[in-house]
Amino acid sequence: MRPENPGPNVVLLSLSLVALAAWLGLDTVSVAANRIVPGTGHGVADVIGVAGALVSGVPWLALAGFAWRPTSRRFALALALVVLMLSALPAWLALSAVTLVDSAQARLGIGAGIWVVLFLLLLVMIELRSRLVLSRPIGWALLLPPVVSAGLCLSLWLEPLALWQEYRGRSGQFLGAVVEHLLLVGVAVGTSLVLGVLLALAMRRWPGVQKAGFGVLNFLQTIPSIALFGLLLAPLAWLSANVEWLAALGVSGIGWAPALLALVGYSLLPMVRNTFVALEAVDPGVIDAARGMGMSRGQVFRQVRLPLALPVILEGIRITTVQAIGLTAVAALIGAGGLGTFIFQGLGQAAMDLVLLGALPILVMALLVDALLGALTDVLRPGGAK
Amino acid sequence: MTELRRWAVPLGWLVLLLAATLGMGQLEGLFRWIEADSRQVIYARADFATLLGRHLLVVSVAAVLAILVGVGAAIAATRRWGRDFLPLVSQLASIGQTFPPVAVLALAVPVLGFGTLPIIVALLLYGLLPIVRNTLAGLEGIDPGVMEAARGMGMSGGQILRQVELPLAAPVILAGIRTSVTINIATAAIGATVGASNLGDPIISGIVNGNTAYVVQGALLIGLLAISVDSLFSRLPLAGAR
Incomplete structure (x- = not known):
């Protein structure tokens, strides 16, 4: 009941203190003599000495201080500090590379401390963003300085960074894998969108189709993804051996064909369910009003039902796309390509940085798609209300 | 009699699962x-x-831990002293949903x-994530009038x-647990690629x-297994609504 002088912001306070503990307590980097041997961890004090380590705790305490007696001005200052700290993380790696790495073969690994701190800082950012009621574009713009800083450090000082070395060893391949990944996801989602809308329309007309359709699609979802990929091996191999034009298209037991089929199969359920529910959920009163205004059936569908259903349909596309990005990674097991290739290669060679090279972009991709489609849904929501 | 009929379907699936497990050689x-x-x-x-x-062991250990942590976190975030954490926890639950399981698995291997x-x-x-999300939804969805009445009766x-x-939110919480467990039965199979031995092994091999x-x-x-567990959940007395 004291709006002018509320108590401390517990969330920000505890996050910054936990982050401080992680920063000083965990290894921030590890140095390995070559690609395969496990690295030795180095804490903050190994890089800048004990006195330096104590000084590096100051920003965290400042953050905690802002949280102690919060005002919106202090929240803004805290946000600026967080952006600065995020931008400083790559610089920290660069500093570690300069002080700790002495031979050309040695590699710098990113330690648990950095990951934990990065995660906690992003949480702090989310918290501050919602406290300050910042819009989505501003939230994204705030990530720009850290990204620029990371790019700059990578190109200038971070040659020994293991992740970066893995990337430079196969930069062409990496780009190809990203394109393959996006292509598989795009085609699968596009196909399932067309099929899903048609199926949902058919379900609305014939209740029999509805029951059978949902039965089959629900059943498909219970088959684990790797199994579905594997199960398509034999039938497609048989098809490509016996049907000439399919073989000419490049269809075979392994590769993109079984991957795409399985992806579409998995994508159909969320797509059909959301489209069906969206079209059904439109208020009958609105439809009656539209009919009363003399609109034809086609007009009602195109100008009333579809626009009103669009946000929920888009939600279905979002869920489907995010799911497909993850499933495509599994498809690498049957030779479909994409970023999953790096994950499984890395697991096979026990080269963890190669695993990261595959997994991190997949994660970023999923988050980006989620955010973009989420923003689009918000824009298309009629009047921002319903 | 009706009790028996209610459990007939999940029991049927379980028997089928056991028969397939033990009698695979006959096929x-x-x-x-x-x-x-x-x-x-x-x-x-x-x-x-x-x-x-x-397979069952891995899934159930993970499920028990997830229920304890997830329901606990959601309850904490809806108490008066934990309210501050509510926006963060619910945002985290929805963001985390976008993490692909393979990526999570791949990132866990270098650490563990x-x-x-x-x-x-x-x-x-x-x-x-499904557990946290559903528990939050269940607890937040309770009619404020009911809470007011309970407080008026002098309950602590x-x-x-x-x-x-908890009783009012139970069906929604249970639906979250059901989603979580069913997804994880399928996801655990991917674990065979990182050296865990379970039903994913024959598939990878x-x-x-x-x-x-x-x-x-x-x-x-x-x-x-997924169908048996899912139908067991659907027969639980609380799972009426879904």
Whole structure:
């Protein structure tokens, strides 16, 4: 009941203190003599000495201080500090590379401390963003300085960074894998969108189709993804051996064909369910009003039902796309390509940085798609209300 | 009688699962027909019952931990002293949903090494989100009038939680647990790629050796397991609404 002088912001306070503990307590980097041997961890004090380590705790305490007696001005200052700290993380790696790495073969690994701190800082950012009621574009713009800083450090000082070395060893391949990944996801989602809308329309007309359709699609979802990929091996191999034009298209037991089929199969359920529910959920009163205004059936569908259903349909596309990005990674097991290739290669060679090279972009991709489609849904929501 | 009829469907699936696990060898003729070129058509590196047991163990350990942590976190975030954390927890639950399970698994391996531990951690993290989301929705969805009445009757905070909030939110929470467990039964199979031995093993081995019969065996058992567990959940007394 004291709006002018509320108590401390517990969330920000505890996050910054936990982050401080992680920063000083965990290894921030590890140095390995070559690609395969496990690295030795180095804490903050190994890089800048004990006195330096104590000084590096100051920003965290400042953050905690802002949280102690919060005002919106202090929240803004805290946000600026967080952006600065995020931008400083790559610089920290660069500093570690300069002080700790002495031979050309040695590699710098990113330690648990950095990951934990990065995660906690992003949480702090989310918290501050919602406290300050910042819009989505501003939230994204705030990530720009850290990204620029990371790019700059990578190109200038971070040659020994293991992740970066893995990337430079196969930069062409990496780009190809990203394109393959996006292509598989795009085609699968596009196909399932067309099929899903048609199926949902058919379900609305014939209740029999509805029951059978949902039965089959629900059943498909219970088959684990790797199994579905594997199960398509034999039938497609048989098809490509016996049907000439399919073989000419490049269809075979392994590769993109079984991957795409399985992806579409998995994508159909969320797509059909959301489209069906969206079209059904439109208020009958609105439809009656539209009919009363003399609109034809086609007009009602195109100008009333579809626009009103669009946000929920888009939600279905979002869920489907995010799911497909993850499933495509599994498809690498049957030779479909994409970023999953790096994950499984890395697991096979026990080269963890190669695993990261595959997994991190997949994660970023999923988050980006989620955010973009989420923003689009918000824009298309009629009047921002319903 | 009605009690028996209610459990008939899940029991039927369970019997089918057990029969398939123990009697896979009897189906050799069928698998011989599927995979005519291979010498061996029944996965033999481990017993199917053992694989099923390990699969169940990993999924249930992860599920128990996820329920404890997830329901606990959601309850904490809806108490008065934890309210501050509510926006963060609910945003985290929705953002975390976008993390692909393979990526989570792959990121867990560098930290935890190969074997069963990274799977349990990945399944725990992944299974946490539907539980947190549903528990929050269930607790937030309770009619404020009911809470007011409970407080008016002189109930303490703990009493309200145990006797009013949790029972009212139970169906929604249970639906979250159901989603979480069903997804994790399928996701655990991916664990076979990082060295955990479970029902994913025959599938991976089948893909690597080009032996469809192995893939069918693994997929069949995982599918039956998922269906059995899902139908068990659907018969639980609280799961009326879904």
